[in-house]
Amino acid sequence: MGGVRRAVRGPRRPARAPGARPRHGSALTWPGGSDPDDGAGQRPGDPGDLLDGADDEGPELVHRRALGPHDHVVGTGDVLGRRHPVDPGDRLGDLGRLADLGLDQDVGLHGHRGSFGAVRGPAHATGRARGPEGRVRQNGVMEPSAGRPDDVSVLTVGELGEFGLIDRVRRIIGSDPRVLIGPGDDAAQVATRDGHVLVTTDLLIENRHFRRDWSTAAEVGRKAAACNLSDINAMGGIATALTIGLGAPASLPVAWAEEFTRGFVSECDLVGAQVVGGDVTAAEVVVVAVTAIGDAPRPVRRAGALPGDVVAVAGTLGLAGAGFAALSRGFRSPRAAVDAHRVPHPPYAAGPQAAAAGATSLVDVSDGLLADLGHVARASGVRIELESSRLTVPEAVVTVGEALGRDPVSFVLTGGDDYALAATFSAETPLPDGWTQIGRVSDGEAAVLVDGSPYDGDPGHQHFR
Ligand SMILES: Nc1ncnc2c1ncn2[C@@H]1O[C@H](COP(=O)(O)OP(=O)(O)OP(=O)(O)O)[C@@H](O)[C@H]1O
Ligand SMILES: Cc1ncc(C[n+]2csc(CCOP(=O)(O)O)c2C)c(N)n1
Ligand SMILES: [Mg+2]
Structure with missing residues (x-):
């Protein structure tokens, strides 16, 4: 932990009247426009919400029994x-x-x-x-x-694992000259008659990605939008339109679906994207399948990192993973952490900024920093070397680490659900505002090293594990 930077400041969010929606145009503008950094994706600090401090809620138990990520939750x-x-x-x-x-x-x-x-x-x-x-x-x-x-x-998908399965199914998919960027990046890019469009899809499954007793419907809606908007951000793009597929048990209160949709729409408002349709079906649990499309004048891919490049991140890391760990152990504080699990805050301005600055690769951190930088290392055929002393460890992450007996840095390195961005830039490129260097790219076997060594542990979340 020695030398690790600790942030006392929480992420910031733009001041916005509650319920206020931009009625036209994009809430996010392209770098070089009149409002290159509107601070979207950042919000006021929350220094009082510590597990051991002036937290007005205290380390309250959410449940008598702590639940793990895949614990069987019996209910509707x-x-x-x-x-x-x-x-x-x-x-x-x-x-x-x-x-x-x-x-x-x-x-x-x-x-x-x-x-x-x-x-x-x-x-x-x-x-x-x-x-x-x-x-x-x-x-x-x-x-x-x-x-x-x-x-x-x-052979089952459980044995093959999430990424083994993706590799297998990708072999079945053909190619087409209109596909400018196919499977393998955060979003695909497809040529249209008069231009090109980014497209991405992400699923959220009840009890896998969220729990209805941990998060409000509006929070689930925000998260469902955020993780899709983030994949567009991770191409250096800005989302324009989304569709919402909603699977619901018959017993789901209508108010839940409405509140979910309100939360979804308010997250979309942060970038000026519009919900344009969807689908509804009966399901055993709440299932959310979102597709987002967007624009990127110069999409930045996972492949492209070069030896000598600087590795940098934008946004917060570790908070959501720490919040999930706290909730799983029955706590509902520190608020900054559990709230980050409920609603991530992708740095929506940072993707287009990185692209405009000439980032050589870009990815969002959905599974964990090491796991997602691993995709960049493999796609680019380079080694990525991180220095843990350069990582910012949010105060709430330190609190959770101490309370649960875990190294706080492990949340920053491997915690998912934060939807921060990681990028590489040539050493000559001045880092755009909001980006912090955390390491370097070198020539060598495709891998991510921390302080010169392979990480001893899971690099991040993986389904079916
Ligand atoms: N069933 C599938 N068929 C075809 N391509 C897939 C399938 N599942 C994933 N992919 C593609 O594989 C790549 C990696 O998918 P992955 O889900 O890891 O990306 P992501 O959406 O950025 O991550 P996350 O799901 O953690 O948010 C993406 O380009 C995605 O489009
Ligand atoms: C109830 C509950 N259990 C576990 C987690 C943790 N989790 C689930 S999926 C994922 C990675 C991103 O998902 P994907 O790769 O599907 O896009 C993470 C970190 C959670 N958020 N909620
Ligand atoms: Mg992604």
């Missing part, structure tokens, strides 16, 4: 697990009992396995059918065999 939004009685994995027993009807009993998910080891086809009138592996099914009940969901030899 409960998801049926593999072992649930109506889970498709358990249906074969019922189907087997229907075999004598002489119908195509195997109509469920597992009768349509397609090209990945599939069992397609009816049980015959005899009640016997053959799977692709040649194993006989008796009365429609299959023996455990390769290609079946309960067969451990089937």
Whole structure:
């Protein structure tokens, strides 16, 4: 911790009358315009909200039992697990009992396995059918065999992991000359008849990305907008329009959906983007699928970092991860941290500024600084060397680290959900306002080192882990 900069100042936000919405034009302007830095994405400090200090709430327990990120939360939004009685994995027993009807009993998910080891086809009138592996099914009940969901030899997405899965599905996607930037960056860029557009999509799933007992509907709405606006920011762009896909349990109060939408719209107002449509469907839990489009005169990609470049960040790191850790342990303070988990504050002006300044690479920090800089290192084929003494550790992160017995710097290095930006600039480029150098790019194996060594631990959030 020695030498690590501690920020007592919280992120700042522009002064804005509550509920006031810009009625036209972009709230964010391009660098070089009349209002290059409106301070969007920053808000007043919150120095009194410390766990051990003058916090008026104190370290109150949110729940008696601390919950982890993937703890099973039973409630209106409960998801049926593999072992649930109506889970498709358990249906074969019922189907087997229907075999004598002489119908195509195997109509469920597992009768349509397609090209990945599939069992397609009816049980015959005899009640016997053959799977692709040649194993006989008796009365429609299959023996455990390769290609079946309960067969451990089937590679699952859980085993492949989030990024392994993305690599696999990306191989299926073809290319097209109109795709100027395809999968692999924070947003894609597609040529249109009269220009080009950025497009990105991000999902938020109840109990994976937010909890309805931790966050208000408006906070979830803000977060859903922010993480998509951030991907446009991470290309050096400004978002123009978004659509909202909303999956909801039938029991969801209408007021929740309305408040969610208000929160979403007010976050969009920070950059002058407009909601232009969406979709609604029934779902087991609240599911939010957002697509954002935007503009970038000079999009900055993850590939492009060069040896000798400076590595810099804009925005706050560690606060949201620390807030999530505090909430998971049953605390609802320090406020600066738990509020950052609920609503991130991407530095919306910093992406276009970095692009205008000539950033050689750019990424937003959604999973964790080390994880996301890892994408830059691999895409650019360079080594990234961070100096921990250059990192700013917000005071609330120090408080959470001390209270939970964790190194506060680990939240800054690996905590997700902050939606700060990380970029590389040539050493000759003066860093734009709001950017802080945290390291350098060097020639070497694609990796991110901290104080000269590989990081010992998870570099950030990864689904299915
Ligand atoms: N199912 C998919 N099919 C095709 N491309 C995908 C799929 N999932 C992700 N990608 C692409 O892979 C790249 C990396 O995705 P990832 O979700 O890590 O990016 P991100 O949105 O910046 O991060 P985060 O989801 O943490 O906010 C992106 O370019 C994304 O468009
Ligand atoms: C209830 C709850 N549990 C865990 C987390 C932590 N978390 C979930 S996804 C993610 C990375 C970004 O998501 P993605 O990669 O899907 O865009 C992080 C840091 C949370 N925010 N809420
Ligand atoms: Mg991103």
